Amino acid sequence: MKIKEYRTQFINELTPIYDAGEAESFFYLILEEKKQLKRIDLALHPDLVFSEEEIAVWNSILEPLKKEIPIQYLLGKTSFYGLEFEVNENVLIPRPETEELVDWISKSNSKIERLKNLKILDIGTGSGCIAISLAKNIPNAQVFAIDVSEKALATAKKNANINTVNITFINQNILEVASLSAVEGLNQQFDIIVSNPPYVRNLEKEEIKKNVLENEPHLALFVEDNDALIFYRKIAELAQKNLSPNGQLYFEINQYLGKEMIGLLEKMNFKNIELRKDIYGNDRMIRSEV
Template sequence: MKIKEYRNQFIQVLAPIYDEGEAESFFYLILEEKQQLKRIDLALQPDLELSQEEIAVWNSILEQLKLEIPIQYLLGKTSFYGLDFEVNENVLIPRPETEELVDWILESQKSKVKSQKLKILDIGTGSGCIAVSLAKNLPNAQVFAIDVSEKALATARKNAEINAVEVTFISQNILETQDLEKEFDIIVSNPPYVRNLEKEEIKKNVLDNEPHLALFVEDNDALIFYRKIAELAQKNLTISGQLYFEINQYLGKEMIELLEGMNFKNVQLRKDIYENDRMTRGTK
């Protein structure tokens, strides 16, 4: 079968579940990963054929996409901040909003002395996307990353290797931590923040496949991770050190109150590209 013909079938099968543009984007992601071909190759060589073995591989992926398993898990990889990351069912798929958080941190360092030896801590690192991206873009920084999941840490270590950066990974339950034992210039966290009451807003492909440990918090204490991390940051940030959070879009006001109530200065709330309250920054 010609790849071009299979493409039409592929999009038609997925159209009732995903919109046509998304189904088409899946096709070209798989084409590049499994056939090492780009969209331009198909345009220039419209008669390219798929073998029966190749069709079997494509059909297997198609069946899993019909079950709404995320394409990133099926391919085992994704892109974040211009870097390649391995992903699997043990880690959240990195989001574009989190790229904006990384961008905010890097933006804040532009005016600083380039030789400054920063110490950075990423709490709840998951795939390592924040820690690895910061290490890649701040070569003078010493980056540490904590997670409670050993499986997530194994993935994060692999991602540090893939991107040729050095990050110190630590297995630790932050809610049970009394002291971080070092001083840091920057502490950043994208902790679990989705309340159970918001589950109905979560897409099925996320709800059924991504690790709930990294997503959800109890409705009656939605800021549990932020409060604990902010307490530790007051002990373990350097003077004028900065604390960055990705936050629940519905709790921007509560986050400002929390940080100001814990004596952080110059507290800022920033919106993401979708105009949702998504990030906060406070200074010790």
Template structure:
């Protein structure tokens, strides 16, 4: 079968679930991953064909896509901030909004790293995408990363090795930490603390796409409706003791809770609080200093 003919079949099979543009993007992601071919190759060589064996492989990917399993889990990888990351059912799939948070931190701290060695802590690291991206772009920084899930940490460690960076990974339930200095493996203060903790309230589950709700780890996604800022409050309290003077605290946040986050940080006596919107126009990240 010609590849362009299979492409039409592939898109048609997925369009009841995804729009045609997204379905087509899936096709070309898989084409590059499985066949090492790009869109331009197909345009220049429209008579390229799939063998029967290749069609079997493609159908084995198409079937779970029709069940709304994320393509990143099917391929076992994704791209984040120009780097490749292993992803699986134990970690969230990194989002473009989180890339914006990383970009903000890097813009704030690129010049500082030449004057001193920055120490950063990533709380709830998941795949390690934030810590690893910072380590890759600020080579003089010392990175620590915490997660409650040992399986997530195992994935993050592989990602750090694959991207040739050094991150100190620590297994810890941050809600159970009395102080950060009491956490095994931490004996210093940090210039930067960052977290993208669980922040989706149960009442917002109806807004979550089925492919996310049915496949990504709920432990990393959801909080109770009546205590939506539980992680932010705990982390901000710990940050007051474990940030250096004028140290920075960054969060990715629930788009509906920007005002509540500002109020929380003001109550905890942080200064220079700045709320930013993401590429979609939603309140998504916040920065403050100790």
């Protein structure tokens, strides 16, 4: 079968579930991964064909896509901030909004001479996308990363190897820590602490797409409605003790809780608080200093 013919069939089968543009983007992602062909290659060579074996592989991906399994899990990888990351059911799929947070931190610190050897701690690292991207983009930084999930840390370690960065990974439930200094390997001061913790309230589940709700780890997504800032409050408390003078605290946040986050940080005497919107116009990240 000609690839162009299969492309039409592939998109038609997915359009009851996804819009045509998204279905088409899936096709070209798989085409590049499985056959190392880009859109331009197909345009220049319209008579290219799939073998029966290749069609079987494509159909094995098409069927779970129709069940709304994320394509990143099906391909086993995704791109984030110009880097490649392995992803699976044990970690969240990195989002563009999180790239914006990494970009903010990186551009604010990569050229500061006095912070040439700055120490960074990523709390709730998941796939390691934040920690690894910062290690790659801030020269000579020492980067540490914590997660409660051993399976997530195993994935993060693979990603650190893929991207050739050296990161100290620690398995720890941050809510059970009285002080970072009590955790082996973290008895020191940090210049930057960053976290993208669970922040989706149960009451917001109806806003979550089915492919996320049914496939991505709830441990990394949801918090109880009656204490939605539990992770932020705890991490801010730890940061007060373990950030160096003028050290920076960065969070990705729930878009509905920007004012509450400002209030929390003000109450805890953080200074230079800055709330930023993401590319979609939602309150999404916040920065402060001790």
